[in-house]
Amino acid sequence: xxxxxxxxxxxxxxxxxxxxxxxxxxxxxxxxxxxxxxxxxxxxxxxxxxxxxxxxxxxxxxxxxxxxxxxxxxxxxxxxxxxxxxxxxxxxxxxxxxxxxxxxxxxxxxxxxxxxxxxxxxxxxxxxxxxxxxxxxxxxxxxxxxxxxxxxxxxxxxxxxxxxxxxxxxxxxxxxxxxxxxxxxxxxxxxxx
Numbered sequence: 716x717x718x719x720x721x722x723x724x725x726x727x728x729x730x731x732x733x734x735x736x737x738x739x740x741x742x743x744x745x746x747x748x749x750x751x752x753x754x755x756x757x758x759x760x761x762x763x764x765x766x767x768x769x770x771x772x773x774x775x776x777x778x779x780x781x782x783x784x785x786x787x788x789x790x791x792x793x794x795x796x797x798x799x800x801x802x803x804x805x806x807x808x809x810x811x812x813x814x815x816x817x818x819x820x821x822x823x824x825x826x827x828x829x830x831x832x833x834x835x836x837x838x839x840x841x842x843x844x845x846x847x848x849x850x851x852x853x854x855x856x857x858x859x860x861x862x863x864x865x866x867x868x869x870x871x872x873x874x875x876x877x878x879x880x881x882x883x884x885x886x887x888x889x890x891x892x893x894x895x896x897x898x899x900x901x902x903x904x905x906x907x908x
Contacts, residue, residue, distance in 0.1 A: 787898025
């Protein structure tokens with residue numbers, strides 16, 4: 716892992732806690748339980764999309780008010796910063812709620828891409844954009860996340876992917892190049908201490 720030169724993080728469930736209840740959100744906006752919310756909304760009329768986004772924004776705003784650093788995440792980000800490793804956040808969240816979470820927790824990562832300014836993960840567009848901005852080949856970067864979309868986006872961008880923050884390996888763990896139950900393990904693998 717020491718050969719990795721840049722890191723992209725997911726936000727919710729990766730760097731900060733999240734209490735978003737996706738089944739409840741789906742029920743409230745009429746999204747089928749097995750569908751991706753953002754993909755589903757693209758198929759709906761404009762007025763339905765707007766009403767659904769209002770619901771999603773309300774849930775995200777409430778979630779932003781209570782989020783905290785995931786244990787070990789702050790120390791890992793600070794170690795990356797100290798080592799001069801460029802970092803970015805790519806999230807399916809809105810810009811407004813992402814900024815609120817970043818400000819609430821004083822996350823020292825300036826480059827943030829949200830669903831408003833790029834195609835959402837698992838599309839690799841945002842990851843490739845970050846690699847280009849950092850002047851790094853995608854294969855020298857690591858995508859760190861807690862969900863399948865993060866891992867799929869990493870694979871789609873030809874980046875190494877890292878699954879972090881789990882108690883039981885999920886059924887999509889095979890998509891990850893690295894799996895760590897918590898940030899302490901990732902920290903040791905990356906920095907040796």
